[in-house]
Amino acid sequence: MTPTNVVDPKTVKPVAATAGHAPAKAGKVGVMLVNLGTPDGTEFKPMWRYLREFLSDPRVIELNKAIWYPILYGLVLTTRPKKSGANYARIWNREKNESPLRTYTRAQSEKLTGALRDLPNVIVDWAMRYGNPSTSSVAERLVAQGCDRILSFPLYPQYSATTTATANDQLFRALMKMRAAPAVRSVPPYYAEPVYIEALASSIERHLATLDFEPEVVITSYHGIPKPYSDKGDPYRAHCLDTTRLLREKLGWDENKLITTFQSRFGAQEWLQPYTDKTVEKLAKDGIRSIAIVNPGFSVDCIETLDEIGREAAETFHHAGGENFAHIPCLNDSPEGMAVIEAMVRRELSGWV
């Protein structure tokens, strides 16, 4: 039987001009890489602006506003901008005057543009959930360039409401202001995709081969979330554990060689355990001399990987008696990392190009 109602996207033409109207630009597909966000500078003001936007997001801090805002404005935003700014200053990309997260996300977008050259109707761009370039400005730019469809790619392999869902919320908030809003798709979490697991395994093997020691233990350290969020149904922890299990199988390692921990606690409540800093300290005290840490949950290196792991965790390990410490970089814009992004984008564009 011949299908009668199937639309071939290649035959859909831009809307023609009618009397009194400019021709509507249409027919292009926007691919938008979305990362978490980052401050515009390391000084108090830009740090304050970034932290205020981030920590006012009810997906991130679930406390009632009447309780949270006095703490946020009275305590957190009076002290943390200075402390975090000093940490950002240590890892800042001085050549471009921006954080590594922004540099790497832009590089991913540029490389993806090159990789998708065979799809002339596709425009690739990149945005942040918090800070700049804002999600709304990039969505508007794509629409102005003729995109009537947008594929949004929240760059988090493991889903969490605190990251993936809020990136999607923000895009729809931008669409709420448009009369002619584009159709939207969102790339699903890819924590168990073979292309991602293979990329992590080959990146780990490549970096371990450059070391002059063999780690007795390799830690997969993920950003944490408050434990109550997980208890209430956020699937993030299960996604992280799945990634590590699949990576272990791929590498042929046992449960003592590749372990899972959670880092970057914020505030007083309990977060997902085991904690990375406590684990690193305990390993050294238990006589483990050599470790490596990899951060599979971060698509690019940032303050949490370069400073909290590359500096702080290394110091903790050495102070507790450890000898050899290695931090394995994130996939970033490496060939392995770009293979993951390209594969996910091509699959999710199906039917649109």
Ligand SMILES: C=CC1=C(C)c2cc3[nH]c(cc4nc(cc5[nH]c(cc1n2)c(C)c5CCC(=O)O)C(CCC(=O)O)=C4C)c(C)c3C=C
């Ligand atoms: C309650 C607070 C936070 C939750 C929940 C949270 C979840 C979460 N975050 C990431 C990824 C990143 N977080 C980064 C920085 C960062 N995270 C928090 C707080 C929470 N994160 C803060 C306050 C900060 C700012 C830095 C600081 O002051 O300590 C970053 C790095 C950004 C950069 O510019 O380098 C990333 C990436 C995930 C994946 C996640 C939940 C799964």
Ligand SMILES: [Fe+2]
């Ligand atoms: Fe975070």
Ligand SMILES: [Fe+2]
């Ligand atoms: Fe941190």
